[in-house]
Structures are given as structure tokens and as C-alpha cells.
Amino acid sequence: MIRKGLFKWPKNKTEGTPKKANALHSGLPDDICCSCPTCKKTNFVSRVRENLLVCPYCGHHFKMGVRRRIDMISDDGTFNEMFAEIAGRDVLSFPEYQTKKETAQKASGEKEGVVCGVCSVLGAQTAVFAMESEFMMGSMGSAVGERITLLFEYATLNKLPVLGFCLSGGARMQEGMVSLMQMAKTAAAVKRHSDENNLYISVLCDPTSGGVTASFASLADIIIAEPNALICFAGPRVIEQTIRQKLPQGFQRAEFLLEKGFINLICKRAELKELLANILKLHERGGKL
Amino acid sequence: MKAYERLMLARGKDRASASDYFSRLFDGFIEMHGDRRFGDDKAVIAGLATFHGKPVTLIGIEKGKNIKERVAKNFGCAHPEGYRKALLQMKQAEKFDRPVICFVDTAGAYCGIGAEERGQGQAVAECLYEMSVLKVPCVTVITGEGGSGGALALSVADEIWMLENAVFSVISPEGCASILWKDAKKAQKAAECLKITADDLLSLKIIDEIISEEGGLEEICKKLDEMLVLFLNKQRKKTVDTLIKERYEKYRNIGRFL
Numbered sequence: 001m002i003r004k005g006l007f008k009w010p011k012n013k014t015e016g017t018p019k020k021a022n023a024l025h026s027g028l029p030d031d032i033c034c035s036c037p038t039c040k041k042t043n044f045v046s047r048v049r050e051n052l053l054v055c056p057y058c059g060h061h062f063k064m065g066v067r068r069r070i071d072m073i074s075d076d077g078t079f080n081e082m083f084a085e086i087a088g089r090d091v092l093s094f095p096e097y098q099t100k101k102e103t104a105q106k107a108s109g110e111k112e113g114v115v116c117g118v119c120s121v122l123g124a125q126t127a128v129f130a131m132e133s134e135f136m137m138g139s140m141g142s143a144v145g146e147r148i149t150l151l152f153e154y155a156t157l158n159k160l161p162v163l164g165f166c167l168s169g170g171a172r173m174q175e176g177m178v179s180l181m182q183m184a185k186t187a188a189a190v191k192r193h194s195d196e197n198n199l200y201i202s203v204l205c206d207p208t209s210g211g212v213t214a215s216f217a218s219l220a221d222i223i224i225a226e227p228n229a230l231i232c233f234a235g236p237r238v239i240e241q242t243i244r245q246k247l248p249q250g251f252q253r254a255e256f257l258l259e260k261g262f263i264n265l266i267c268k269r270a271e272l273k274e275l276l277a278n279i280l281k282l283h284e285r286g287g288k289l
Numbered sequence: 290m291k292a293y294e295r296l297m298l299a300r301g302k303d304r305a306s307a308s309d310y311f312s313r314l315f316d317g318f319i320e321m322h323g324d325r326r327f328g329d330d331k332a333v334i335a336g337l338a339t340f341h342g343k344p345v346t347l348i349g350i351e352k353g354k355n356i357k358e359r360v361a362k363n364f365g366c367a368h369p370e371g372y373r374k375a376l377l378q379m380k381q382a383e384k385f386d387r388p389v390i391c392f393v394d395t396a397g398a399y400c401g402i403g404a405e406e407r408g409q410g411q412a413v414a415e416c417l418y419e420m421s422v423l424k425v426p427c428v429t430v431i432t433g434e435g436g437s438g439g440a441l442a443l444s445v446a447d448e449i450w451m452l453e454n455a456v457f458s459v460i461s462p463e464g465c466a467s468i469l470w471k472d473a474k475k476a477q478k479a480a481e482c483l484k485i486t487a488d489d490l491l492s493l494k495i496i497d498e499i500i501s502e503e504g505g506l507e508e509i510c511k512k513l514d515e516m517l518v519l520f521l522n523k524q525r526k527k528t529v530d531t532l533i534k535e536r537y538e539k540y541r542n543i544g545r546f547l
Contacts, residue, residue: 089546091493092484096469142544149541171437173460173468176483177495180437180459181543184445187414188421188537195422211459213410214398214438219418233410233438234400238464242400252405262408 036060038228052269061206061226061269065108066115066130069165073273074119074128081117083150088112088143088175097174100136108134112143113168116151118160122277124284127155130165131205131212137169140211144172145182148216152189161199161280166217170210183215190219199283201276204231204254204263222279223263224272225254231263290454292480292489296462298454299433305506306432307334307349307392313510314517315340315347321378327407330371332362332395335378337387340517346382348375348443349392352433365434366399369412372442376416382425388521389427391443396461398439413442420445421540422533426524430500430513431455447524447536448497450516451487452509457496458485495543 028034030046039058048055052072053062064072070079090097105111113135118127129151131138138144148164155162171179193200202220206229213233217223225231232252240247250256257263267275298304311318315338322329335348352365359365375391382389398409420427420443427446435444435457451457462479466472469479484490487499500512524532 087546088544091544092482094482142546145544146546171459173465173483175544176459176485176493177457177490178493178544180441181495181540183414183438183441184417184421184540185543187417188445188540191418191421192537211438214413214442215417216414218408218411218414232405233398233413234405239400239402239405243402247402251402260406260408262411 054269059227059268061228063133063206064269065134066110066132066165069130070115070117070119070128072269073121073163073276075122079117079119079128081115082154083116083147084111086112086143086147086150088141088146090174091142091178092174092176094174094176100174104135108132110135112147113138113141113172114144114147116147121163121273121280124277124280125160126163126280127151127158127160128163128165131167133167133205136172138167138212139169139172139179140182140186141172141175141179142182145179145185148186149182149189152186152193155198156189156193156196159196159198159285161201161283162193163276163280164200164202164216164220165205166202166208166212167205168208168210168212168217170212180211183211186216187219190216194219194221199280201279203267203272203276204229206230207232207235209233209235218262224275225257225263225266227254227266227268229254231257291477292456292483292486293462293477295454295486296434296456296480299456301433304394304433305509306351306394307347308351309506310392310430310432310510310513311338311347311349313506314514315345318347322374324370324373324377326373327370330363330368330374332365332367332399333371333374335374340388340390340521344385344387346378346387346389347392348378348389350395350440350443351392352394352396363399365395366397367395367439368399368401368404369407369409372398372412372416375443376419379420379423379427383423386425388425388524389423389446390517391427391429391446393429393431393435393440393443394433394455395436395439396434397436398442413438416442417445421536424529424533426521426532428517428520431457431496436461445536445540447532447539448520449495450498450500451490451496452500453487453502455487456480456485457487457490458483 036055038060041057116129200220201222204225208231318338320336353359353362429444429446431451462476463473465479466475490496
């Protein structure tokens with residue numbers, strides 16, 4: 001006889017699907033195992049961590065926190081954080097926003113969704129920003145917009161290139177129109193930086209979407225993407241709901257965008273630092289033919 | 290009036306849109322189709338006209354009057370080619386030193402397979418990027434719904450004006466309610482929280498003027514006419530550098546809390 005309750009039908013969509021599987025967040029101890037969401041093979045967390053948070057079997061790129069990302073590409077001890085004091089405000093007094101923000105601050109260890117500063121990459125000086133997925137999905141509120149704008153203004157003034165790791169669910173709706181306007185603000189700052197002949201490289205990570213795709217992420221001179229990163233304006237679920245049909249495999253993934261001509265290249269984490277340093281060196285002022 | 294009621298008015302079927310304003314406020318509108326890259330997006334109308342005898346560039350996003358028009362215009366949701374058409378006309382306006390006047394009524398940039406394949410995000414981003422340094426005066430009037438990035442793409446202007454019952458929002462209240470509270474029926478609450486009405490946005494210093502809707506379309510056009518004359522006279526006296534600097538500062542100061 002089949003015992004009742006042996007197999008349980010999930011009560012809702014989230015039950016049974018470990019949403020955080022892809023995140024491999026910093027709280028996980030090194031000596032436990034995790035399974036790769038792509039190839040399903042089991043790895044020790046420590047092994048994945050040593051491998052730049054990439055699955056050693058199939059090359060699946062797990063999410064990476066901002067600090068780790070900046071460490072990965074910058075020379076030891078050269079990163080100087082800037083504008084960390086810039087915080088947003090709950091301008092709309094939006095319900096539950098404050099508590100959500102506090103949860104995000106605890107989960108990520110960051111005060112806001114982006115970390116900015118300057119560093120050197122194999123000796124090449126650059127301004128850098130990286131967005132944090134654990135902070136409300138890297139959504140762009142006023143503080144994120146302000147920090148990125150300040151960084152571009154600083155880089156324009158000091159004739160520095162900007163290297164940006166974009167990762168975001170889009171504009172932060174809890175800040176309403178103030179957050180939408182950050183798209184215009186950052187785009188205008190990128191334009192000023194570009195008009196002074198400065199280089200801007202964006203690295204699109206999984207996922208880059210909405211208001212960030214529709215502003216500074218798409219405005220770089222050189223656009224690089226991580227393998228299989230979701231890069232889109234409207235997310236796949238929104239599109240499926242709008243057009244009422246299933247989307248093809250690989251739609252809106254980095255490889256798809258490469259084929260459609262919207263990104264310049266795809267680069268694995270292991271090779272990223274060298275590639276970035278190469279590009280930065282090619283754009284150094286002086287020493288041209 | 291509640292934000293949700295205004296949202297319903299803004300979405301109203303018979304609401305005047307870009308082409309109504311084009312024909313009432315301007316003379317001899319000549320429509321310019323196509324983006325010279327992919328096709329012609331009918332949700333976006335762009336072209337040349339004169340305003341008090343002087344040439345201007347007009348750009349509008351509108352939803353259409355009847356079902357046939359609405360289908361052709363994709364219910365006012367533009368594809369990348371629509372934004373690229375708008376940008377092409379703006380660049381020409383800059384070349385020939387004509388002011389740019391935009392009328393916006395859209396639920397947002399279209400979310401579909403074609404739109405994504407042709408780079409919706411990139412098309413919107415480029416509009417923001419180029420408009421921020423456009424060397425001619427530009428003003429945007431939100432006539433109905435200002436839907437997120439799709440409306441913002443034409444709103445990096447010297448000034449943003451809104452009709453009294455128009456709304457401008459980062460996300461549709463229905464979308465917000467279903468994401469935050471998993472219930473699209475809580476849209477009324479979301480509409481209140483998101484602060485989408487003209488009054489709210491004026492106090493947040495995101496828009497610059499509210500146009501009263503009392504007296505219907507004729508009265509609105511009369512007011513708009515006066516406002517446009519004043520605006521263009523004021524902006525034309527400024528140097529190009531001042532114009533661009535002031536536009537940069539306008540957006541620069543939103544969300545700056547020091």
C-alpha cells in the first residue's frame with residue numbers, strides 16, 4: 001500500500017525549489033556539499049569557492065558577492081572604497097521598505113546595493129563599481145544611482161576608465177519615480193565621461209535586467225558578459241505572461257545576446273582579470289602610434 | 290482624487306493623445322516614418338511642424354483611438370525601432386537647430402520576443418544618453434500614462450510637464466502589487482504608495498509643471514500654447530552650454546540627499 005505523505009505535492013511554487021541554490025551565500029560552511037543547478041553534480045562548497053565560484057565540472061557561474069568580485073580582478077590591497085557614506089532615503093515612506101532594506105543589509109553585509117572605488121588591475125588604474133545581488137536583487141534606488149553617478153564624475157575629473165560589474169533586477173520600485181530617474185542621471189553621467197574620451201567597460205553578470213539594462217549597463221564602450229548570464233530589459237516571466245507562450249531555450253542569455261550583436265564578448269571568470277588588464281592597457285593615454 | 294482614480298482617467302479610452310495635440314497646437318505636421326535600421330514603429334509618431342511660424346520637431350507615443358489603430362500601434366507600447374526613430378528625429382532637430390517637443394502616453398516599452406532580440410534596453414538607454422546632451426531646447430508633456438522606462442526614454446528634457454490627471458510611474462501599480470504582495474488586486478494600494486500623480490511628482494521635484502484639465506481639450510491646448518511660447522522664449526535666450534548644464538543638473542539632483 002502506498003503510504004500517504006511519502007511524496008508530497010508542493011503547496012506553492014517556491015516550496016521545494018531551493019531558490020538560494022544559485023547563490024552559495026557567504027554563510028555556508030566550507031565543508032558541506034552543494035549541487036550545481038546546471039549539471040546537478042555534487043561539489044564541496046570549498047572546492048567551488050576555490051574555483052572562483054564556478055562549477056568545476058560544467059563551468060556554471062554561481063553568484064558572487066561584490067567584495068569577492070572586486071578581489072578577483074584587483075591587485076592585492078589596491079582597492080580603495082569610495083562614497084560608502086552615501087545612503088538612500090525612504091522618500092515615499094513605502095510600506096515595509098525599511099525592514100526589507102535592513103534584511104538586505106544583514107544578508108549582504110553592505111549598506112547599499114553597489115560598492116564603488118578605485119583599484120589597479122595588473123597595474124592599470126581604474127575606477128570600479130560592482131552591484132550586489134544579495135541587496136534587494138541589486139535594484140537601483142537613489143543611493144545606487146548616486147554612488148554610480150559620483151564614481152563617473154570622479155573618473156571624468158581624474159581621466160580614469162570605469163569598470164562596472166552590472167547585476168540588477170532593475171529600478172527599485174520602493175523608491176518610485178526617484179529610482180526611475182536614476183536611469184537618466186547615470187546615463188547622463190556616462191555620457192559626460194565618454195565625451196571626455198574616457199573608457200568604460202561593463203561586465204554584465206547574471207542577471208542584468210530592467211532599468212539597469214536600459215541605462216548604464218548598455219552604454220559602455222566595451223560590453224562583456226559572464227557565460228550564460230541572463231541579460232534582458234523585461235524578464236522572461238513578464239514576457240511569458242504578456243505573450244502567453246513559452247520562451248525558447250537560451251533566450252536572453254549572454255550567448256543569445258552575443259549572436260544578436262548587443263554584447264562584444266563573453267568571458268569566463270578565470271580569464272577575466274587578464275582580459276580587463278589587456279583592454280585597460282590598450283586604452284592608456286600616451287604611447288600611441 | 291485618489292491616485293488609482295487618476296490612473297483610470299489617464300488610461301481612459303477617449304483621452305486626447307499626441308496626434309490631437311499635434312493638430313491643434315502646431316501647423317502643417319509632416320510625419321517622418323522609420324528608423325532606417327529595422328522598420329517603422331507606429332506607436333511612435335515623429336515629424337516636423339511649425340509653432341507660431343517657427344519649425345519644431347514633434348515626437349509622440351500614443352495608444353490609438355479605435356481598435357484598429359490600437360492594434361497597429363501595439364496599444365502604445367513601442368519597440369526598439371520606435372525609440373530609434375525618435376532618436377533619429379532628435380538628432381536631426383539638433384542638426385537643424387529646432388526645439389524638440391514630446392507628448393507621451395504609453396504603458397511602457399513593449400515586452401516581447403522581438404523587442405528583446407532587437408535590444409529594447411539598449412534602445413532606451415541610448416535615448417537617455419543622447420537626450421542628456423541634445424543641443425536644442427526640449428520639453429516633454431505626459432498626456433496620459435507615463436509607463437516606466439518606455440516613457441522615460443523621451444523624458445530627459447529641460448522640463449517635464451504633466452496633465453492634471455496623467456500619471457508617471459516606475460512600474461504599473463498592478464505589476465508592483467503582484468511582485469510585492471503577490472496580488473494584482475492590491476493595485477489601488479500600490480498606486481497610492483508609488484506616488485504617481487502629477488501633484489506627488491511636482492512635490493518630489495521630478496516634474497516642473499502641472500497643466501489643469503478644466504474646460505477640456507480646447508482649454509488645455511490654449512494653456513499649453515502659452516506655456517510653450519514662454520518656455521521656448523526662455524530657453525532660446527540661453528547658450529547651448531547653459532542649456533545642457535541645466536538639464537544635467539535637473540536629473541543630477543534627483544535622489545541626492547546631502
